[in-house]
Amino acid sequence: MERSADTAFFGHPRGLAYLAFTEVWExxxxxxxxxxxxxxxxxxxxxxxxxxxxxxxxxxxAGLESIGGPMTTIALASQIFGLYVGLVNTTPLLGGWLGDRVLGQTRTIVLGAVLMTLGHLSMTSERLFLLALLLLVLGAGFIKGNMAVQIGRLYGADDPRRTRGFGIYMLVRNIGALSAPLVCGTLGETLGWHYGFGVAAVAMVAALIIYLAGRRHLPPEPPVVRLSVAQAPLTRDDWRAILGLLLAFIPFVLMFSAVYQAYTLFPVWATDHVDRRAWGLTIPVTWIFTFDGIATMAGILAGVRLWRALDARGREPGDIGKIAIGCAMAATAFAILALGAATASGPVPLIWVLAFFVMLDFSFIWGEPPLKAFVSRHAPPAKATIMMSLAIMSIALANFTVGWLGRFYERMGAPEFWLLHAGIAVTGLVAALMLRPIIHKLVERRVTG
Incomplete structure (x- = not known):
């Protein structure tokens, strides 16, 4: 497939804009x-x-404690959070099956947006808390994999803009990540938790409207392959490519098993152990995530510009090499946080936290976009959505690990706990470097350009 002539959105296809701004509100x-x-x-x-x-x-x-033993309130909250975020990244496998075999990608994405809206509305009732999480888990799963595949189909197989396109998509998405803690966080911490959840429901309605408005700018969907329709068997090269993609998930899972602890136990720790005084105010914990969003956007912009400059010189790292760099940056971030927690004689100065998030957020562009681009480039066409959903599901495995690791926070103490996560990210770096030649050998026969 030739490189698309559509460059209306910062040198990328116009459809990327609609998908990206749908994701702003999602x-x-x-x-x-x-x-x-x-x-x-x-x-x-x-x-x-x-x-x-x-x-x-x-x-x-009772069920969780029958498996892992008694839990404190913090440990239970960590376990529920890990299960929630993990399942959000597991259900894309179901969403991929619906998109490929039953409803098609567009209908599955629309259904997902409706379910997420209902889930956020249900969060306004304490009694419906678990039902709300279930609706959000299903809705997000129906959206994630199908939308990622639609992004990949905007580009030809040999189009070098593909990885940068996923990076731009991630950048625009983080406009929502930047503003959400300010709006939802401020409403939740000051007026009441349920006000924050209600605003999130309104955001999902906006996401659905934008997606439907931009559908005509997306590539035509391939025909839905019904269960009764026989498919051509996968070739030997197809299976080799699938194995290579599965191996690529390993360093990614290790990297994000560290990274996502910043959104699980970090806010609980920061509430009592970080000096949040600034400009004569004690800032809400959720406002730290606004800085997190700003730093993420800056990191994405810097990464995309660097990749473009390196590509012009023929020196841009491959996708697995980029993941290795992301692991190294994540390890450095948690080492900074561990050092700040260990050396502070009282509450940890805010500067340590800001330095942690700068390094952590600059790592994001080196992790998720390269993996998704790698999957969209090398997955067998008949399994594209399923493989993309498995890539997202690898994030689920990371979050399940994050929730389980929360059991050790109170036992270890903060410095050792954060240092443990630095070590996990280092393990991801070693895995990426060791597996890179094997992965490339497995997928190289599917490279078309």
Missing amino acids: GFSYYGMQALLMLYMVGQLLRPGHFEHVAGLGQLR
Whole structure:
């Protein structure tokens, strides 16, 4: 397939703009929820007088404790958060199956947006908390993999803009991540948690409107392959490529098993152990995630510009090499946080936290976009959505790990806990460097340009 002549959106196809701005509002709802969820559970929902009113929560706690033993409130909140975010990144496998085999990608994405809207509305009721999480998990899963595949189809197989396109998509999405903590976080921490969740529902309605408005600028969908229709068997090269893609997930999972702890136990730790005084105010914890969004956008812009400059010289790293760099940056970020926690005689100065997020956020562009671009380039066409969904599901495995690691926070203490996560990211770096030649050998026969 030749390089698309459509360069209307900063040198990229116009459809990328509609998909990216759909994700602005989907990201707003998701990151608003992410900013509030741990604080909401620890600060209200899991406390006596509230816990008892949540349908099914007692049974969920009993089930979790039957597997891993008794849990404190913080450990239970961490486990629920990890399960929620993990399942958000597991259900894209179901969404991919619906997109490929049943509804088609567009209908599946629309259904996902409706379910997410209902989920955020349900969060306004304590009793419906678990139902709300289920609706959000299903809705996000129906959107993620299908939309990522639609981005990949905007580009030809040999179009060098593909990885940068995923980077731009991530950049625009982070407009929502930047604004959500300010809006949802401020409403939740000052007026009431349910106001923050309600605003997230409005954001999902906006996402759906933008997506439907831009559908005509997206490539035609391939025919839905019904279950009764026989498919051509995968070739030997197809299976080799699939194995190569699965190996590429390993360093990515290790990197994000560290990274996502910044959104799980970090806000709980920061509430009591970070000096949040600035400009004569004590800033809400959720406002730190606004800085996180700004730093992420800056990191994406810097990364895309660097890749473009290196590409002009023929020296741009491959996708697996980029993931290795991301692992190194994530390890450095957690080492900074561990050092700040270990050396502070009282509350940790805010400068340590800001330095942590700068390094962590600059790592994002080196992780997720390269993996998605690698999958969209090398996955067998008949399994494109499934493989993209598995790539997203690898984030689920990382989040399940994050939730489980939360059990050790109170036992280890903050410095050792953050240093543990630096070590996990270093392991990802070693895995990327060791597996890179094997992965390239497995997928090279599918390279068409």
